[in-house]
Amino acid sequence: MDHTKSHRSPKFGNSGSIPIDKKYQEDPEGSIDVLADLEATLDEVAKANPRIENEDSQSPRNNTDLKSILEASLAINSSLVLDDVLQIVMTRAVEFMQAERGLIMLLDENEELQIRSAYNLCKEEMMEENFRISSSITSEVASTGKSVYTSDALSDERFAQQRSVVELHLRSIMCVPLKVKGKVIGVIYLDNSSETRMFLKSDLFLFELYGQMVSNALHNAELYQSLLNMHQYNEKVIETSPFGTIVIDSEGYITTINSGALEIFDFNKDNLNRLNEEERRSCFVDQLIESEQAQWQHMINSAITSQEEFSDSRYFHNTGYLEKVLSIKIVPISNLPNGGDGVIIAVEDITEKVLMEKYVILSEKLVAKGEM
Numbered sequence: 001m002d003h004t005k006s007h008r009s010p011k012f013g014n015s016g017s018i019p020i021d022k023k024y025q026e027d028p029e030g031s032i033d034v035l036a037d038l039e040a041t042l043d044e045v046a047k048a049n050p051r052i053e054n055e056d057s058q059s060p061r062n063n064t065d066l067k068s069i070l071e072a073s074l075a076i077n078s079s080l081v082l083d084d085v086l087q088i089v090m091t092r093a094v095e096f097m098q099a100e101r102g103l104i105m106l107l108d109e110n111e112e113l114q115i116r117s118a119y120n121l122c123k124e125e126m127m128e129e130n131f132r133i134s135s136s137i138t139s140e141v142a143s144t145g146k147s148v149y150t151s152d153a154l155s156d157e158r159f160a161q162q163r164s165v166v167e168l169h170l171r172s173i174m175c176v177p178l179k180v181k182g183k184v185i186g187v188i189y190l191d192n193s194s195e196t197r198m199f200l201k202s203d204l205f206l207f208e209l210y211g212q213m214v215s216n217a218l219h220n221a222e223l224y225q226s227l228l229n230m231h232q233y234n235e236k237v238i239e240t241s242p243f244g245t246i247v248i249d250s251e252g253y254i255t256t257i258n259s260g261a262l263e264i265f266d267f268n269k270d271n272l273n274r275l276n277e278e279e280r281r282s283c284f285v286d287q288l289i290e291s292e293q294a295q296w297q298h299m300i301n302s303a304i305t306s307q308e309e310f311s312d313s314r315y316f317h318n319t320g321y322l323e324k325v326l327s328i329k330i331v332p333i334s335n336l337p338n339g340g341d342g343v344i345i346a347v348e349d350i351t352e353k354v355l356m357e358k359y360v361i362l363s364e365k366l367v368a369k370g371e372m
Contacts, residue, residue: 068096069210076217080224086117089188089214094119097174097207098197099190105138106178106186106218113142113186136162137175141187147176149204172199176211180219188214244349246284247333249342250304252297253281264326264349266319284345289320303330303343314354325354 072092079085086104094102103118137148137159153159153170172192177184188211192198238245244261248254254272262269265287272282285293285300303310310330317326327348334341 069206069213072096072210073213076214077220080221082218082221082225085217085221087119089217090117090119093188093190093207093210097190097199097203098192099174099199100192100194100197102188102190104178104186104188104214105142107142107184113138116186137173138187138189141175141177142184145177145179145184147174147204147208149174149199149201151198151200169193171195172197174199174204174207176204176208178211178215178218180215185215185218242348244345244347246345246347247336247342248284248300248345249336250340252283252285252300254284255336255342261345261347264324264347265317266322289318292318299328299330300343300345303332304341307332314350324349325351 075092076085076088079088090102090104093099101118101120104116105113106116108114141148150156150159150173151171153162153165153173159165159170159173170191170193173190175187175189178186178188188207190199190207238256238258241258241260244264245256245258246254246261247256257267257272259269261267262272267287272287285297288296299310299312309332310328312326312328315326315328317324327350329346331344331346332341333344336342
């Protein structure tokens, strides 16, 4: 492509023409050399930044941008694991924005920015100690909630005196806030040190769109992590409970059972399938001996149909070779994790307690008769 015909001519000054030094006016050949050098520089910049060539919204470049955004959106929403999302976010951002380096920082519980993921143009993950940036830029974006953009930080009076900008020879910088429901949760940052690989104003708009999608993806990942933590916490509470706990769905299949229930009902954990796959689920009633099944089915159905708690403070349960006395509560529950309704069965083995009560009663009777 002939860049000299396609890119827009730069304008300097009020007249829109390029001023030529007086000595070059007197030396036409020198003037041609200067213009040729400038032309070559502009061609190099245009080659590294194809968006300069055509800003028409229907141009192939803009279509490519939209396609990149769509692909990035699909990628960052392909996982709900926060660390995975963070990695995808940065590799995609560095790739389609053609940045040399990029990082994402999230606010911690003390409202301090912490680097969570950093990558370079080679899609290599970078360690925090190897990623020096202008902290004032990221802090400004986090505090104001407004994006920061510069196409040449070394000549921008806002950043030219900053040590990190000078030492790292940073040229183009973009940093946009990550917001959820209007609240800043972090920032995403990109930079380039090359003169020819500069960001354009149109890149900032694209990057802000990407930032909003990233915010939503991170929010979803954090919600998922919170639910997962709560689920794991509840499982630990159930597992360590001294009482037996069983959750069954409306069809009678076991979705959760703790070690206390396994012991009370004398179920073999290795033979009991608790997976959610339809063909491998275990029906609770089917695990009981035949003489117990009808009574348990009646109690479960009573709780489900009435949507009220069913309880029996002394249920005599036969395991097949041992009779136990159980205290039972069956409580209806809605919206199980795998969908639908069901019941929670809480059981306590009170066999020893009942035997002790009988022993005390017998002792009192013997004392009354004077036999003790």
